[in-house]
Amino acid sequence: MPATTLFSHAPAGTLIGPRRAASGWLSAAGTLLAVAVFIVDTFTALQGAVAVVYLVVVLLVAATGSRAAILGAVAGCSLLTLASYLRGHGWPEPDAALLRCVVSLAAIVVTGVLSLRARERMATIIRQASLINLTHDSIYVRDTDDVIVEWNGGAEALYGWTAREAVGRRASELLATAFAGYRADMDAQLFSEGRWEGELIQQHRDGRIVLVEARCALLRDAAGRAQLILEAGTDITARRAADAALAESERRYRAIFESARFSFWEEDYTLVMERIAVLRQQGVVDLAAYLARHPAFVRDACSLTMVTDVNAATVRLLGAQRREDLLGPLDRFLPGSDRTFAQVLLTVFEGSGTAEGETHLVNLKGERLNVLFAISMPLGASRYDRVLVSVVDITDRKRAEHALMAMQAELAQAARVTALGEMSATIAHEVNQPLAAIVTQGEAALRWLRRDQPDFAEACDGIERLVRDARRASEVVNRVRSLASKEPRQHVRFDLRALADECARLLDGEMARHRVGLTIDMEREAPLPRGDRVQLQQVVMNLMGNAIRAMGSVPGRRELTLRSRQGACGSLLVEVEDTGTGIPDDIAASLFDAFVTSRGGGMGMGLAICRSTVESHGGRLWATNRPEGGATFHFTLPVTVVEEARA
Amino acid sequence: MNRPMPAVVQAPIVCVVDDDQAVREALGSLFRSVGLSVATFGSAADFLARDNAEAPGCLVLDVRLPGVSGLDFQAQLSGMDNRLPIVFMTGHGDIPMSVRAMKAGALDFLAKPFRDQDMLDAVSMAIDRDAASRRDADALSAVRTSYASLTPREREVMRHVTAGLMNKQVGALLGLSEITVKIHRGNVMRKMGVRSLADLVRHAEALGDQA
Secondary structure, rough: OOOOOOOOOOOOHHHOOOHHHHHHHHHHHHHHHHHHHHHHHHOOOOOOOOOHHHHHHHHHOOOOOOHHHHHHHHHHHHHHHHHHHHHHOOOOOOOOOOOHHHHHHHHHHHHHHHHHHHHHHHHHHHHHHHHHHHOOEEEEEEOOEEEEEEEEEHHHHHHHOOHHHHHOHHHHOOOOOEEOOOOOHHHHHHHHHHHEEEEEEOOOOOOOEEEEEEEEEEOOOOOOOOOEEEEEEEEOHHHHHHHHHHHHHHHHHHHHHHOOOOOOEEEHHHHHHHHHHHHHOOOOOHHHHHHHOHHHHHHHHHHHHHEEEEOOHHHHHHHOOOHHHHEEEHHHOOOHHHHOHHHHHHHHHOOOOOOEEEEEOOOOOOOOEEEEEEEOOOOOOOOOOEEEEEEEEEEHHHHHHHHHHHHHHHHHHHHHHHHHHHHHHHHHHHHHHHHHHHHHHHHHHHHHHHOOOOOOHHHHHHHHHHHHHHHHHHHHHHHHHHHHHOOOOOOOEHHHHHHHHHHHHHHHHHHHHHHEEEEEEEEOOOOEEEOOOHHHHHHHHHHHHHHHHHHHOOOOOEEEEEEEOOOOOOEEEEHHHEOOOOOOOHOOOOOOOOOOOOOOOOOOOHHHHHHHHHOOOOEEEEEEEEOOOEEEEEEEEEEEOOOOOOO | OOOOOOOOOOOOEEEEOOHHHHHHHHHHHHHOOHHHHHHEEEEEHHHHOOOOOOOOEEEEEEEOOOOOOOHHHHHHHHHHOOOOEEEEEEEEOOOOHHHHHOOOOOOEEEEOOOOHHHHHHHHHHHHHHHHHHHHHHHHHHHHHHHHHHHOOOHHHHHHHHHHHOHHHHHHHHHOOOHHHHHHHHHHHHHHHHHOOOHHHHHHHHHHHHHH
16 A cells, blocks of 8 residues: 555645646546547457447546546547447437437446546545644544554654554554553443544654654444554653753752741732733822821722631741641731832732832731831733732841941930030130139229229229120130031932932831831922931921931820921921820920920920921021820921922 | 247139139139239149239139139149149039038139129138148247247257156156256247147147157
8 A cells, every 4th residue: 555645745735746746647547548448449340339348448547537538538539439439320310329328328427427526526635635744733543453553644744654664564563652641441442432532652663752642533334343553652751851840940949938937928918919900901100199187998909818727937937836727818917008019019900010118017826027028010011810929028137237327326316415515614714714804803903993992094994804705705705606507507408208208218117116007198299308418308207207216105096297388488387296195385485495494304305306407408497286186296398499499 | 049930911803713704704704893803814734823822812713614623623723832822713513523622621612704793702711721821830930939949958948848757757767967958948948939738738739749
């Protein structure tokens, strides 16, 4: 059986092409035969249906598969039959010769029609076969003795054997087929149900093992006897390898996740992403502004974020017994007013993948932990059900840092006090010296005048010196003042929002210690103030620090609000508001004077310095008590040139 | 009489040491207004280099002086056997400093600006104290001079007599006759300028170990 009967390896369009040479020979043979038959029929006196031999001609030509050739052969043979008849018998008469001629013609035409139909069917089969050949799947057919009878291009590609080499060989030998199960089981299923599917381990011609997903179908003859088995196969070696690599990767991820000393969390952001998608649909573009206006959204989002898995380090970190204790909504561990979660939401919204920062967690014992976290959103993913978050506990480090900072602050304070003491002593001496002279001089002059014989000359000399010394004292005072204002100042335009964030970070620990919640409410479009950033930061820090301490003993809500608004006359109004004890009446009037303090350890210089700083910037600083309790400190800063803001 | 005359009685001088000229001038005016003599100095060195170093009076001293502190200067003077009473002034007197000064013999410690009367009272007291101590010193010096004029035998007699021995016992001790002891004793009484044994004993005590 020729290998190319069905599964020709030629492209579909040229399917008939290879037969051209053969069809030339067939046509020539047919023509010769036709001529021979014609000669015999015409020029011999053989009585009989010689013309019937023309059928052979038609069949020969039909083998070329060409429709035109078949039609030509039918027409040619018919004409030749007629010509022979007319030549031998003249004008037709109803006799036996005519009958033979008609029968011959009918036979030729019927053969032609049958040939055409056979040709059509053949073409269809060839077309279908070529389609099979086109698939990348390997398809081969074997008989019940496992001998390969058909072998397509896919099989050639999969196993490396050409059809010529494969056909006639035993399939299981050629392919060294190994089964995941038993061969008998496969055969049993195949012969009972007519089909089988499964994986086979087979060998490529070069010895390489290929993993094949095979589908077998049993073809039966009309009597129902098993005749042929068609086996289609797909190479799944690469897919399997990829699957295995994926599984290995997943296993390693698991191992790292479980054994890492860092705390890892898997969180499900699906519900949060849905909420954010809704916001997007509603046309929210500036999520930061939206979140600032809707703090409840942040809290909701936090409660919609589900912890789906944590590792052992996390269980330890949060003081839990079992991992199951920690699964569920995230907001259990994140305090409600957490600003960093809003940051995470912004990251998600902007699709920028990763967010990291510092935040507080509350563990199951109710202790606050300082942590660094990093979160990686799957970039452009459609699923957010397994977002990995890593957390590092820096509570101890923070505590040490804070202790260090507190110590530094104390040292700085002590140094300031010492320096101030030194300076005041110097100033006091500088001023006291002429004052002492003045007093003594005045008293001496009085004594000269009060003598029994007053000595006016002495008295006048004394008073002149007295005046001179008083001038000197005044000069000393002026010198001190000019010394104090000589400090060179940096005058720059700065972002108040960034300054406020810096202050918030610096006071983070203190706020946490006093359980104070901070709200920063700054007009985004407010113009940038101009001034000495360091000095003004000191002012804000000082006011915030005062506010935090003012709330230290308040039992209820402890809220610190930092607000900025466009003030009157092109100025910027900044307010620091607390829910503390408010300003006591007895010091309200002298609040900004130096050496006035309501705190044990205070020097009473802070607000005095704040006020002089603000005033030296051309602003004003004042304080009010809030009717609902607590105090508000307001200060203004002039904003001279508005147009160059936010360059 | 061989007894030396005490030094000529001089008017007391108030010495003011302060680095601030205005203070010096004011104090000078103040002291002169009550008839006191004043000498003012801008520094401790100027004071030590003054001409009339033996003059009586007192020292008005600022605690804070250029170069050396008033308290250190006080110690320095004391080491030099200068007994001039000191009234301290300070721009910013504190308790430890004033305690230290008073322990070291300062007469008063006034914080600037002081009341004129306080300063005058302190200075007046200082001058009196100086005068008294000078009198004591003069007296002692007279006794020493007298004692120096005694012969060795007379000193021996004086030592035993002031120790409470009878003439007879002294004579026995020194191997002299009672009469001779009496003559020596009369010479001692005369040379020491005393009339009674009690006075002689007092002088002997003032002389202390020298006797």
